[in-house]
Amino acid sequence: MVGVPESHSGWTFVTNHARVLAAIADDPNVRIRDIAAHCRLTERAVQRIISDLEQDGYLSHTRDGRSNTYRIAPDRVLRHPAEAGLPVASLLSLLVQDETDRVRRPQEPRPEDGAAPA
Numbered sequence: 001m002v003g004v005p006e007s008h009s010g011w012t013f014v015t016n017h018a019r020v021l022a023a024i025a026d027d028p029n030v031r032i033r034d035i036a037a038h039c040r041l042t043e044r045a046v047q048r049i050i051s052d053l054e055q056d057g058y059l060s061h062t063r064d065g066r067s068n069t070y071r072i073a074p075d076r077v078l079r080h081p082a083e084a085g086l087p088v089a090s091l092l093s094l095l096v097q098d099e100t101d102r103v104r105r106p107q108e109p110r111p112e113d114g115a116a117p118a
Contacts, residue, residue, distance in 0.1 A: 014095065016041060020049045021088070022095035024059065024070045031067070058088060 019039040023030055032050070036043045050070075053059035058076050061068040074089035 016045065017049050017053065018091060018095060020046055021053060021058065021072065022092060025072055025092045025096045028070045028072075029067060030070075 016039060020035055020041075023035045023038050027034075032043050032046050035041075036046045039046065041049075050059065050061075054061070056079070058073055059070055060073070061070045072088060072092070074087060074092070076088050077084070078086050078088065078091060
């Protein structure tokens with residue numbers, strides 16, 4: 001059994017709801033256990049967050065045997081008045097890595113950072 005992730009002190013820029021949604025956007029067939037490990041949350045916390053997101057129409061799922069396939073509503077607008085009119089897709093575009101970023105080594109400079117290609 002996987003233990004409770006190490007706690008974090010202080011504040012962060014991204015909410016747990018956004019982290020879970022980004023993990024699902026990255027892999028719609030991801031397991032709750034893997035989301036929990038990636039987001040450093042308990043499985044129970046991830047289940048509650050998924051329930052919140054489904055209740056408010058940001059997320060839905062279909063069962064396929066013992067696994068779930070999640071579907072995000074990309075046009076659903078964010079809840080806070082400061083982000084009025086901003087769709088979920090805009091948030092996810094900032095949080096979800098595309099395939100080229102995922103395979104690039106951390107020390108490798110990115111062309112958009114002004115670095116010359118190797």
